[in-house]
Amino acid sequence: MKPILTLLATLALLTASLRAEIGLISPADAKALIENPDAAKRPIVLDTRGGYKDYFRGHLPTAHHINFDTLRGTDHAVPVQYLPEDITRALLLRAGADKNRTHIIYATGEKLPNDEILSASMVAHVLEKAGIEDIRILDGGLPGWQAAGFAPTQEYFGNPTGSLPEKGHPEIAATIDDVLAEKDQPGVILVDARPQNEYLGQDEIWLRKGHIPGAVSFHWARLMASDNTHKFKPFAEVKAELEKAGITPDKKVICYCGTSREGSLVRFYLAHVAGYPNVRLYEGAWKEYVWVKNKSLPAETTAPTVK
Known part of the structure; x- marks a missing residue:
């Protein structure tokens, strides 16, 4: 019983401090939110890596894979332009983006020239532009998660269809x-x-x-x-x-x-x-x-x- 009470106390503190906002989250705080006994209050966790095999090798618990590059395409001869709003919204809804939930976004590849953190910030931008106002990038990414002693998983996870705000930013x-x-x-x-x-x-x-x-x-x-x-x-x-x-x-x-x-x-x-x-x-x-x-x-x- 005591571990459950400790977890609930931690979640209460997080709820007080993590109001709807955009910023960073530590691996420890992310883990506490992911393990909330109330599944409806758990965050939407998005693995933004372009390499789908990396997702198969290991990812955060409850992470839904959304390849960042599916949000871009060639337009008027210019490659990797952001997709039209209707297509973008459809892809975010499919990934489970929800106006009422916290979103934890991450990638991996901690040493230059690897630049996968840019996948996380790009997806954060797309979510914010779509009107989502509760977004956290996992500070340290998957390497930080593992360095904190937390194990990745290979279990797949799919979010239910999300719900976006009517107006974006x-x-x-x-x-x-x-x-x-x-x-x-x-x-x-x-x-x-x-x-x-x-x-x-x-x-x-x-x-x-x-x-x-x-x-x-x-x-x-x-x-x-x-x-x-x-x-x-x-x-x-x-x-x-x-x-x-x-x-x-x-x-x-x-x-x-x-x-x-x-x-x-x-x-x-x-x-x-x-x-x-x-x-x-x-x-x-x-x-x-x-x-x-x-x-x-x-x-x-x-x-x-x-x-």
């Missing part, structure tokens, strides 16, 4: 027209979340080289622990770095990257870890910017002076 996304209209306005800063070699055009990836003129470089990995790229650094550890780059909470921040995954992590961190009040993600990203307007939009290959 489209305001967290920026379009190409938003970027072009606002990028040179006072108080607006564009943040390029890619590695610096891509920012400077020293890569073999992109049709055109460089970055959106005026954008500052801040690689997403600078926000993560060096020994686990799924573990977020406390804001106090990166505050000075962000300020040096000119990324401050008084500005309107537009994050972007190559395909919108890296940018989604920087946006998540600024908005939901650092608490910046006005942060958006340019979803089209560099892949769109270099193609639209008949490839005529300007690009830079040198870093601007931070004002």
Whole structure:
């Protein structure tokens, strides 16, 4: 009886502290929620990894697999664009996304160059845009879960059909027209979340080289622990770095990257870890910017002076 009472007391404390919000959750707190004796109050756990065999090898208990890349596709020749709202909602409902439940999102692959944490932040962005307001990224991911002494499972888990809010939050996304209209306005800063070699055009990836003129470089990995790229650094550890780059909470921040995954992590961190009040993600990203307007939009290959 005593372990059950202890669990109930822990859940009561979590319920008081984890009100509907978006942020991080520790492995221990996630485990307590997953093991809630009341199944109706357990979280929706989403394994966002692109490798389905990784899910088969082991995942969090009650985790439903949703491959992050099923939420994107080619549109008007531009690859990996976010899908139309009706298709996205259908996929989220199929994954069990529910307006009345907490969502715990995670992936794995703790060391660079592995970047699967970006899958988690991308899915978190899609859920938030759809109107879900109770989202937690598992701090440390599956490696953190195992390091805490918690075992993964190989048992499949499928969520029942979910229930989404009628209204979403489209305001967290920026379009190409938003970027072009606002990028040179006072108080607006564009943040390029890619590695610096891509920012400077020293890569073999992109049709055109460089970055959106005026954008500052801040690689997403600078926000993560060096020994686990799924573990977020406390804001106090990166505050000075962000300020040096000119990324401050008084500005309107537009994050972007190559395909919108890296940018989604920087946006998540600024908005939901650092608490910046006005942060958006340019979803089209560099892949769109270099193609639209008949490839005529300007690009830079040198870093601007931070004002």
